[in-house]
Amino acid sequence: MSSNHVDGHPFFRFCRTALENIRAQGRYRQFTPLARQAERYPLYEQPEAAATPATPACPRDREVVVWSSNDYLGMGVDPVVVEAAIQAIHEHGAGAGGTRNIAGTSPVHTALEAELADLHGKEAGLLFVSGYVSNQASLQTILTSMPGWICFSDRLNHASMIAGIKGARGSTTVIYEHNDLADLEAKLAAAPADAPKLIAFESVYSMDGDISDIAATCALARKYGAMTYLDEVHAVGLYGAQGGGVSQRDGVAEQVDIIEGTLAKGFGVHGGYITASSDIVEYLRLSASGFIFTTSLPPAVVAAALASVQQVRKDGWRRERMFERVNTFRDKLRRAGVPFTMTPSHIVPIPVGNAERCRELSDRLLNDYGIYATPINYPTVPRGTERLRLTPGPYHTDQMMDDMVAALTHLLRLNDLTEAPPVAAMA
Ligand SMILES: *Cc1c(COP(=O)(O)O)cnc(C)c1O
Numbered sequence: 001m002s003s004n005h006v007d008g009h010p011f012f013r014f015c016r017t018a019l020e021n022i023r024a025q026g027r028y029r030q031f032t033p034l035a036r037q038a039e040r041y042p043l044y045e046q047p048e049a050a051a052t053p054a055t056p057a058c059p060r061d062r063e064v065v066v067w068s069s070n071d072y073l074g075m076g077v078d079p080v081v082v083e084a085a086i087q088a089i090h091e092h093g094a095g096a097g098g099t100r101n102i103a104g105t106s107p108v109h110t111a112l113e114a115e116l117a118d119l120h121g122k123e124a125g126l127l128f129v130s131g132y133v134s135n136q137a138s139l140q141t142i143l144t145s146m147p148g149w150i151c152f153s154d155r156l157n158h159a160s161m162i163a164g165i166k167g168a169r170g171s172t173t174v175i176y177e178h179n180d181l182a183d184l185e186a187k188l189a190a191a192p193a194d195a196p197k198l199i200a201f202e203s204v205y206s207m208d209g210d211i212s213d214i215a216a217t218c219a220l221a222r223k224y225g226a227m228t229y230l231d232e233v234h235a236v237g238l239y240g241a242q243g244g245g246v247s248q249r250d251g252v253a254e255q256v257d258i259i260e261g262t263l264a265k266g267f268g269v270h271g272g273y274i275t276a277s278s279d280i281v282e283y284l285r286l287s288a289s290g291f292i293f294t295t296s297l298p299p300a301v302v303a304a305a306l307a308s309v310q311q312v313r314k315d316g317w318r319r320e321r322m323f324e325r326v327n328t329f330r331d332k333l334r335r336a337g338v339p340f341t342m343t344p345s346h347i348v349p350i351p352v353g354n355a356e357r358c359r360e361l362s363d364r365l366l367n368d369y370g371i372y373a374t375p376i377n378y379p380t381v382p383r384g385t386e387r388l389r390l391t392p393g394p395y396h397t398d399q400m401m402d403d404m405v406a407a408l409t410h411l412l413r414l415n416d417l418t419e420a421p422p423v424a425a426m427a
Helices: 009-022 079-092 105-122 130-144 159-166 181-190 216-224 278-287 299-314 317-336 354-370 398-412
Strands: 045-048 063-067 125-128 151-155 173-178 196-202 227-232 258-262 272-276 350-351 387-390
Touching: 009 045, 063 398, 079 299, 105 125, 105 258, 105 272, 105 299, 125 130, 125 278, 130 159, 130 227, 130 258, 130 272, 130 278, 151 159, 151 181, 159 196, 173 181, 181 196, 181 216, 196 216, 216 227, 272 278, 317 350, 317 398, 354 387, 354 398
Parallel strands: 151 173, 151 196, 196 227, 227 258
Antiparallel strands: 045 063, 125 272, 258 272, 350 387
């Protein structure tokens, strides 16, 4: 059909084959368009036009209860946060208009950086366009700054950290087993004593919902002269007296050299950041390509994030309510005999263990029950550990939980999830 001159290019054939393989392995990803209803979170609307092959019978717009949002506290729909964005957009317009260096630094950018530094008890903070970029850019820049860097990286670190570490040409990477401090110590001890070392790890690992021992990791860092870099993306807003993360909860923030976080999950808006000593922040501000050469976050986004951080710091009720909801939901699952993985965090994984079944379980929840829970498949988690990852929040009601438990109870009992739904469930 097309006479494009690259038609015969091998990449075209490559893509076709790769996509076929992805489908054959049951890990083709269909995005489900869902329109969040700001005043009725966690309710979303599934527009008729957006019906996917997974939802062929969807007759009209319908309500869906979302159980997989990373806006853990609902801050993205908080009236004060929304109003801050509207005010700022009227005052400053839609976009930032430049990089931070080229007219893209508004007073609200620097105010948010100061607020985040204060939240984590650090001298300075630096905003990035996302959490992903903050990890990628900071780690790559640090690990290429001097010759001989060795980065000790937890095996389950997020893709954004791995991107930064792998991108740091000339540095050495040593992967230690997940949350295994004996393995980390053995590897630190085996490394040349005089090499500059960095330990990169997370607090809450969001797929398994487990939490690292920050104090013990920092103690090893001191013993072997390493710096520490902690991703608190799934913890900021949720843990600690002011939402400063697990490092704040455990009273060890000052022992961590660099704390990284996002404004897009617990804080519900958008953007990423690091906080550290002013020398480290200044060095990254002046050297990190991913910070320098990109248009800065729109002032309205930054104003909304600032309003969110300020509220989350002073109001503990959202955190308390979230953990109360998590515990109530686990009780309901337990009483109904629905298997789930117990975690020390706010994350409730429902193990499924097979990509196809996981996808089908998610489809059936959506089609038959109007419940959305994302299937978590390879490559996000290892094959054989596929799961639904549920994140109950302050706005999930008892009724929503009972509906979810009933749906799971029914569906998990089915051997064949492609079997027709019961009439009652369709009503
Ligand atoms: C989501 C995530 C990020 C990236 O944050 P964004 O703000 O979404 O780009 C970084 N680290 C971890 C562990 C994450 O889960």
